[in-house]
Amino acid sequence: MASLSLPTVESIREQFPILQHPDSHGRDVVYLDNGASTQKPQCVIDKEVEVYTKYYANAYRGVYEFGQRIDDELELSRESVRDLIGAESKEEIIFTAGTTMSLNLLAYAWGSHVLEPGDEIILSRMEHHANIVPWQLIAQKTGATIRYVPLDDQYRFDEQAFEQILNSRTKIVSLTGMSNVLGATIPVSQVAEAAHSVGAVFILDAAQSVLHQPADVMKQGVDFLAFSGHKIYGPSGVGVLYGKQELLEQMPPFLGGGHMIDQVFDDHSTWAAAPAKFEAGTLPIAQAIALRPAIEFIKEIDFDWIEKHEKKLLIRATEQLQEIPGLKIYGPDVSEKGAIVSFTLEGAHPQDLAFLLNRHGVCVRHGHHCAMPLHEILGVSATVRASFGLYNTVEEVDKLTEAIHQARKKLRLA
Ligand SMILES: Cc1ncc(COP(=O)(O)O)c(C=O)c1O
Incomplete structure (x- = not known):
């Protein structure tokens, strides 16, 4: 470039x-x-072409040269995401199909892990359906309730109302960093701190905000974060789920299949460590690799x-x-x-x-x-x-x- x-x-x-x-x-x-x-x-397009024309193979499976190169490129890409969002380790970066997939993964895996009847999930009135519907599905399954933070009269996230809604039954706070309709943002660090004060985890839907309000998950206290490659000048078909390592260790897998296991027996299996635990099957290989030039492009600008x-x-x-x-x-x-x-x-x-x-x-x-x-x-x-x-x-x-x-x-x- x-x-x-x-x-x-x-x-x-x-x-x-x-x-x-x-x-x-x-x-x-x-x-x-x-x-x-x-x-x-062009650099993103070139990278996808490079993968398919020079060294394409499946990921994390081959010891031959192409296979090794794919693994190395994926890890470089994981590292560039880690750097973009200020995560502690690249093992906290999971490649998914996009924000929607990341949020569904969380709702299903984290939601079913922690939610009990009467527990509460907090969303806001300016969420994208991708951060509403998965929570409705899991609320119906677990008996949890969804509560919505209102907007004030200027279409801003109402921080005071949020703090009033928070309570000891709140287990999950999942909010968009920036509304895809209003452009309104949220005070990420304050929201995370308030969520933690009642023992809830804070999930940031960063699909719109990751570029406009760069995330710094460790400093801001974000527990989980989701975004899509295609909204940040990167390929479609790939997204990211970030999770704090200790939470990823506690969270059960979402999809089962190849690559996410440690041992498979006739009647049960054990899991690989994250990120593999949440990357069942074949990844969007070329897309995940071409996410790195997109991130580098943005950072260079x-x-x-x-x-x-x-x-x-x-x-x-x-x-x-x-x-x-x-x-x-x-x-x-x-x-x-x-x-x-x-x-x-x-x-x-x-x-x-x-x-x-x-x-x-x-x-x-x-x-x-x-x-x-x-x-x-x-x-x-x-x-x-x-x-x-x-x-x-x-x-x-x-x-x-x-x-x-x-x-x-x-x-x-x-
Ligand atoms: C705030 C927000 N969250 C989630 C999504 C879903 O993203 P994707 O369709 O890439 O999964 C979007 C897409 O517009 C969005 O704007």
Whole structure:
């Protein structure tokens, strides 16, 4: 990868092949759906190609050269994740299929390990379905109850209410680090400390926040953390579950199969140590290996640069969108949120608006964004969401605004 000692958005864009050509209608693509999934830099694509063309084999099974190389590359990748989130050891890093898989693993394995009838699981009102539904499934099985932390009148996580809900029956606190709709964040260290004060474990759904609010699990007291490769400029099909070593030792396995065992007898088995204990079957090998260049790419650009750049885009978008008649933005003040703007436009169905924006090459998401309970609170069934990434430009923000103006004319709202 070319050196990015002084990154500019132009030099970053050059590294994304998909941004170098128009769509099939000849339109410049303004990709503002980064909250759903990000585009991939050349170094990530190259790494996957390298794996398949130079040394592909199954993982942790072969003593031949390719097999050894795959194992080494996977361990390097594990180490880069450890470094990214400030974990103590790479044995605490489990490769999964993504955030959803990581949270299901936790709900099933940790949930069934600790929950008893009457116990409580705390979530917030701004969770993605991936951090709601697995807990509902396990609550139904164990007799536990889910309690939701409300949002305040500015769509922020209500910390005071959270502390009031916490009690001796709370066994699990599982919260998103950043809402995929509102961009609202949570005070991670304070939440972890409060959860620990009642003996609960704290799980951070870092799918949206891992890039925007870099995690430091040891310093912040995070017990488990989940994120997806595809949202941080890495491959799809791979995700991460971090768990504190002592908790991983206590947690029973989720899936059984190859690689996760120590001994298998006719009637029972014993388990390998983590991370293997939670990595049954064949891993997403090339994807897990190509997560490392994605992490290195981000680190080389620098988190501060990313934060400042995305904040600039967020402020510009917010200022412009606020001026559009009938447009309502949902979420806290820009100073308190990540680079996501969700909005509705009076007189326009979100799907129609997204469709009309696409005519100008502007790619946004519409719908409930897998956050139906949140939309219930917002009082709308759907919103339009523009989510910014490190390759977006101020000109693209202007194109979004201009496309909305054009859509208003088309819909005869202007
Ligand atoms: C906050 C949050 N959690 C979980 C997920 C689920 O991620 P994945 O679909 O990669 O498993 C998402 C995806 O949008 C998300 O935004």
